[in-house]
Structures are given as C-alpha cells and as structure tokens.
Amino acid sequence: MAPGTCRAARRGERLHRLAATALIAGLAILAGCRTTADVQRDYARTLRPADIEAPSAAEAPPAARTYRVRLYVDAGYQRQTLRWREKLHAQLERANRVLEPLFGARLAVESVRTWESGEGSGNLEAALASLAAVDPGGDVDWVFGFVPASESVAVADPLLGMAFQFGRHVVIRAMHSRDERNAMEASLDHLSASEREAVVRERMLHRETAVLLHEWAHTLGAFHERAPEWLMSPFYGTRGSRFSQESAALVRLGLRHRDTRDPAARAEWARGYRDVVARTGAAWNGATRDGALAAADAFFGPAGGAAPAPGPAAAGVSPGPGRACFAAMARSTRARETLAACRAAADAPDAGAEVLVALAMVLLDQRDRPGAARALVRAEPVLEARGAAPDTWLRVAQLYGEVEACSAAERLAARVASLPGADVLRADCARTRRQVGLASVSPPLPADREAEYVAALREAERHVALAKLDAAADGAARLERTFAGTPGAALVSCRVRAAGKRLAATRRACEAAAAAAPDAPYPPRALGETAIAERRWADAATHLRRAIELDDGDGEAWTRLALAYRRLEDAPALAALATRYEARFGTKLAIPAR
Structure with a gap:
C-alpha cells in the first residue's frame, strides 16, 4: 500500500503575508485612518481559518458506530506538547464533530501508548513504516502515531501527516510552529498578547483537525483533490473546511466494507469505488484520477480480474470464555451489552488475564475508572502466575496510568524500567500524584481507591470550573467523609475560595491546602495570585x-x-x-x- 501524503503549506506564503502587515499599517496611519492596532486587528481576522464543517450528506449516515483507535505518542511529541494526553483526546473530539453527522462514525481512544519512532522531526514515511511494524493494528480499527513538529511546521515543512491508503495506520505531526508565532509577534505587535495567542491557537487547532481528517480519509480510499476549500487538497491551507461529495462517497464505501472477508462484498466495494472515481470530474484532474484507479488495482486487483485474498479480520475473536466479550468489543466498547459480556467472561472460572484487561478497557471507555482499576488488580496475579513478558507489564502499567491509579502504575513501571516509555509514564504519574495531593500520602491508597479518589477530586474541580461552587463544596465534604486523612477536601476548598474571589478566605483555605498537600502545585499558585491582588x-x-x-x-x-x-x-x-x-x-x- 502506497502512503497517501499530506500536507504542505505553500512555501513561505504565510510568512510573507504576515511580514507585509507592518507596511499596510504604516500606510493606513499616514493616510489619516485608524490606529495601528485597529488595522492589525482587521488583518488578524483575515488570518483566522475557516470553520471545519459537516455539510448535509447526500445520503443519511448509517447508525452511529464507534471505531477504536490506538494512539502511539513519540517521546519527542510529549516533550514538545503540554498536557499532550488531553490535547490528543480533544483533537479526536473535534474530528468527531465532523465524522458523526457526515458518516455516522465516532473515533474512540482504545489506549494511549508511548512510542519511540526513531525519526524525530525527520522522515514521515519511515515513521509510518515503524508504526506499522510496532503494531499491525489487527485488534483495533486504526492506529495513529504522533511525532514531533519540525521547527517550521506548516510554513516550510512539506509534510504534516501521512497514511497508508486503504490501510489503518496514520502518522501526524505536532502542529505548533515557532516560526508562525514569531511572525505573529512581529506583524501584530500592537495587539495584546492574548489577541495574538487567540489567532495562533485557532490556526493550530484547524491544522490539527484538518490534517487528522485528511489522513483518516486516505485510509478509506480518498485521495487528493484540486480545490483549497476541500479537506483532501494536497496542500494544507486555512480555507480547508469540508469533504467534497465525491470524497465523502469514497469514505462511506470504505467504512461499509473495509473489514469484510466476504469476496462478494469486497468485489462490490471495488465496483463502487471505481464507479465513483470514473463518473465524477469536478474534484479530480486526470492525473489524480489515474493514480486512484492504479491504487484500486493494487488493492482490489485489476478490474475484471481476480481480487487478492483479504487480509485477516480487524478484530479476531479467539475461543474460550472471552469470545463474546471480544466480539462485542469489536462492535462497540460503550454498549451496555459489551460490558455485560465482558463481566460475564471475567466471572468465568478459567477467565484469563486478557479477559480481565479487556474488561478494564471497556470500563475505562465507559468512564468507570475505579471499576477498571479493580479489573486490573484482578489481572495482576494471573499475569504473575503465567510469567508475563515485560511489555505486558508495561501495558498494564499504562492502563493504570489511564485510570489515574498512579501508585500502581509507578510500581509496575519501575518493574520494567528499562523498557521505552516506562520513564515517561513514571514522570507523568509523579506529576499527577502531585496535582491531586497524593505524592506524600503513605502508605499509598489501593489502586481502586486511588482511582475513586482522583475521580471524585476531578469532578469537584469540574464544578469549580463551571462556577457551581455549592456542588464543588459538597464534593469537598464527600472527599472528607470518604477519604479521611487525604488532602482532597482541602485542595477543593482552596479552589472554591479562589473562585469566590474573597482574598482573606482564599489565603486561609489555600494555606491549609498547602500544609495538607505540600507537593500540590495549585495552592501556591492560588496564593501567588492572592498576593498579586x-x-x-x-x-x-x-x-x-x-x-x-x-x-x-x-x-x-x-x-x-x-x-x-x-x-x-x-x-x-x-x-x-x-x-x-x-x-x-x-x-x-x-x-x-x-
């Protein structure tokens, strides 16, 4: 399968446009017009990208289906990207706002794993090959790899992402650009830092969403189109906002048939694909159409000839007590039937560690983190008894990290400290334990209790962010009752008082929180803001x-x-x-x- 490549910004174009702003502003002032800031503010509006939209589909999308995506995150990406885990989830959610209404498809994170691509900001084709070698993706729908940005991403670097056409592997760069930020600061220097940052952020979020959608569509057979307003344009641009009807038709065919093992259904896909490519002329020129038909011949077999045998199914189902669980997971990890099937499999006398880990993944996807932690606790002695390999222990440690049972995650990561990714997991968990006030709690809470504590604390913090201070205060009281001797209640009270903007009360509450959780960063942060006020x-x-x-x-x-x-x-x-x-x-x- 040949890679489908994306995305180049037209070289130098945007930096030259930004640099011209100073001249425009100067001419406006000399002509007796508005202030330089007014002119720059108008120009900043022209730099904002188009909204990425899901136009009305030519046909109603099928019933919504959840597709499982496994994320591999290069260590270089993690170093470059603050709160990278949250950022990746948000990136997929933005894509889902287009995919759900247009295709009835929703991408759900199956797991997040650390990956040493070995390429840094270099060759994306080599990174894509590395990703496919590390994980063939036979038990998920897609495998996405995230690699670092180059110094001039979206300005001088030709490739922002790459995917195997008709495949299931995608690599995408981090999208922040130091060159673009510097150009904004130079050309919009009369605007406030927050106004410049808003423009930079909007452009970055547009790149992230557009490139992900573009590369994902390549894996379903879509290919490059002419117009810059279409997401399948070979050059990234801020005008890109939607899929053409032709590309949408190819994507729907791919979603309908991509995992089929039935030769007749595969032949139907091949005919439908060639028909769409042959009968439309607006989206593609002759060269791109010929390239698409050549790719179809390589994937489906020559038109009129025998089709190659399909590869293995995307989600093989092994015999034994886990069969119903694994089959249900292949359809959806969020359905109640999936949870029921996996619970039943986990309760079987001969349930293996794979079933218990699968149950943990389903519970995690259904936002039951304490339940997921309990399933992992049950899996540990089974893995120990069979002498599990180090990479299996690292995977369980990563799942503990995802449920925010970080004491267990750090313990298992220390056990396999020499494996790539273990050090990153330990550092990430150490940061989480400081944030939630557990760094100095000894002995550590059991894994399921720790996950429950963190979930309760996060929920109270969410209430503070939504200005529901009474609900947050109730959450603090519950933490005090349920987790006596931990600093969670004090941390939430500090946030509640800070949100109330009463300085003396904030100072008292946050001093108490700092004493209860001396390694938590929020109390000194709030005390600093109080001192500034x-x-x-x-x-x-x-x-x-x-x-x-x-x-x-x-x-x-x-x-x-x-x-x-x-x-x-x-x-x-x-x-x-x-x-x-x-x-x-x-x-x-x-x-x-x-």
Whole structure:
C-alpha cells in the first residue's frame, strides 16, 4: 500500500503575508485612518481559518458506530506538547464533530501508548513504516502515531501527516510552529498578547483537525483533490473546511466494507469505488484520477480480474470464555451489552488475564475508572502466575496510568524500567500524584481507591470550573467523609475560595491546602495570585516560584511570576526567568507591562 501524503503549506506564503502587515499599517496611519492596532486587528481576522464543517450528506449516515483507535505518542511529541494526553483526546473530539453527522462514525481512544519512532522531526514515511511494524493494528480499527513538529511546521515543512491508503495506520505531526508565532509577534505587535495567542491557537487547532481528517480519509480510499476549500487538497491551507461529495462517497464505501472477508462484498466495494472515481470530474484532474484507479488495482486487483485474498479480520475473536466479550468489543466498547459480556467472561472460572484487561478497557471507555482499576488488580496475579513478558507489564502499567491509579502504575513501571516509555509514564504519574495531593500520602491508597479518589477530586474541580461552587463544596465534604486523612477536601476548598474571589478566605483555605498537600502545585499558585491582588510582590514571587517548581508546565504561572519580578524591579531574575521559559516552551515569555 502506497502512503497517501499530506500536507504542505505553500512555501513561505504565510510568512510573507504576515511580514507585509507592518507596511499596510504604516500606510493606513499616514493616510489619516485608524490606529495601528485597529488595522492589525482587521488583518488578524483575515488570518483566522475557516470553520471545519459537516455539510448535509447526500445520503443519511448509517447508525452511529464507534471505531477504536490506538494512539502511539513519540517521546519527542510529549516533550514538545503540554498536557499532550488531553490535547490528543480533544483533537479526536473535534474530528468527531465532523465524522458523526457526515458518516455516522465516532473515533474512540482504545489506549494511549508511548512510542519511540526513531525519526524525530525527520522522515514521515519511515515513521509510518515503524508504526506499522510496532503494531499491525489487527485488534483495533486504526492506529495513529504522533511525532514531533519540525521547527517550521506548516510554513516550510512539506509534510504534516501521512497514511497508508486503504490501510489503518496514520502518522501526524505536532502542529505548533515557532516560526508562525514569531511572525505573529512581529506583524501584530500592537495587539495584546492574548489577541495574538487567540489567532495562533485557532490556526493550530484547524491544522490539527484538518490534517487528522485528511489522513483518516486516505485510509478509506480518498485521495487528493484540486480545490483549497476541500479537506483532501494536497496542500494544507486555512480555507480547508469540508469533504467534497465525491470524497465523502469514497469514505462511506470504505467504512461499509473495509473489514469484510466476504469476496462478494469486497468485489462490490471495488465496483463502487471505481464507479465513483470514473463518473465524477469536478474534484479530480486526470492525473489524480489515474493514480486512484492504479491504487484500486493494487488493492482490489485489476478490474475484471481476480481480487487478492483479504487480509485477516480487524478484530479476531479467539475461543474460550472471552469470545463474546471480544466480539462485542469489536462492535462497540460503550454498549451496555459489551460490558455485560465482558463481566460475564471475567466471572468465568478459567477467565484469563486478557479477559480481565479487556474488561478494564471497556470500563475505562465507559468512564468507570475505579471499576477498571479493580479489573486490573484482578489481572495482576494471573499475569504473575503465567510469567508475563515485560511489555505486558508495561501495558498494564499504562492502563493504570489511564485510570489515574498512579501508585500502581509507578510500581509496575519501575518493574520494567528499562523498557521505552516506562520513564515517561513514571514522570507523568509523579506529576499527577502531585496535582491531586497524593505524592506524600503513605502508605499509598489501593489502586481502586486511588482511582475513586482522583475521580471524585476531578469532578469537584469540574464544578469549580463551571462556577457551581455549592456542588464543588459538597464534593469537598464527600472527599472528607470518604477519604479521611487525604488532602482532597482541602485542595477543593482552596479552589472554591479562589473562585469566590474573597482574598482573606482564599489565603486561609489555600494555606491549609498547602500544609495538607505540600507537593500540590495549585495552592501556591492560588496564593501567588492572592498576593498579586494584594500587591504583596515578594510573597507573590515566593509562591509562584514554588508553583513552577512543582509544575513547570503551567505557562500562566510563569507570566504571573514575570509580573511580580517586574513590580519588584528585579531585572536579573526577570531575565533569567525569560531564558528558562524559552528553553521550556520554545517561545518567548510575554512579560507584562508595569
């Protein structure tokens, strides 16, 4: 299968347009027009990308179906991308807003695994081959690999993603661009940092969504089209907003038939594919149409000839007590029938570790993290008895990490410390345990109790974010009753008081939280903000330095510390902070004005 490649920004075009803004602004001022900021603000609107949309389908989509996607994340991507796990889930959710109404398809994360692609920001074709070798993907619908951005992604780098046409493997770059950010800062220098950041963020999110949809469609047989407003254009551009009707028809055929083992159904797919390509002329020129038909000949066999034998089914079902569970998982991991089948299989006397791990994955997909942790706890002695391989232990450790039972994840990761990915998992879990106040709790909570504690804490934090402070306070009270001796209630109370904006109450609550969870980054962060509001600049600097020491991924904490240093007139500390920030985030620190 030949790779289907995407996506080039037209070389240099966007940087040249951004650089021209200064001249436009200057001419406007000389002509007696509005301020430079007004002109730049108008120009910034032209840089915003089109909304990616799901137009009305020519035919009603089939009943919604969930497809399982396994994510492999290169260590370089993780280093470049703050909160990368959340970011990847959000990237798939944005794609689902197009796929569900248009195709009745929903991509669900089956698992997230660490991957050493060996390519860094180099050859995407080699990275794609590496991904397919690491995981053939026979038990999931797709395998996506995420690799680091190049220094000039979307500006000078030709490839943002790549996929096997008619395959199930996709590789996608991180989409942030230092060159683009620097160009924005130079050309929109009269706008606020938040206004520039909004434009940069919108463009990055558009790239992430458009490239993922483009490469995913390649795996179902879609190929490149002419117009820049179509997502299958070979060149990435901010005008890309939708699939053409022709590409949508190919994608629907692929979704309908891609996993078939029936020769007649496969022949029907081949005929339908060739018919769509042959009868339409608006989307494709002669060369791309000929290329698509050649790819069809390679995949289906020559038109009128014998088709190649289909490969193995996407989700093989082994005999034994897990058969019904695995079969149900192949259809959907979110259905109640799937959970019932996997629970029944796990209760069988001869249930293997594979069944227990499968149950954990179903429970995780259905947002029952404590239940998933309990299934993993049951799987451990079975794996121990059969002498499981190190990579199996790493996979179980990663699942513990996904349910946020990080004590167990760190324990198993330490057991296989030499394997690639174990160190990343341990570092990620150490950060999570600091955030939720469990870093200094000894002995650690049992895995299922830890998952339950973290889930309760996250739910209370969500209420704070939604300004439902009474519900958050109720959550703190439940944490106090259910997990006596842990700092969860104090951490939530700190957030509730901070959201209420009463400075003295915030200071008292967050000092108590800092004492209860000395390694949690939020209390010193909130105390720093309180000190800024009270113009206690030295105290603010002390608290914010501690917050950054505990979580150096909180970019806003760096900006607030810069403000404190500015008000203290501590130029050496401010310069050192700016140097550290650029080394950490790859961009310049936005230092607030006095």
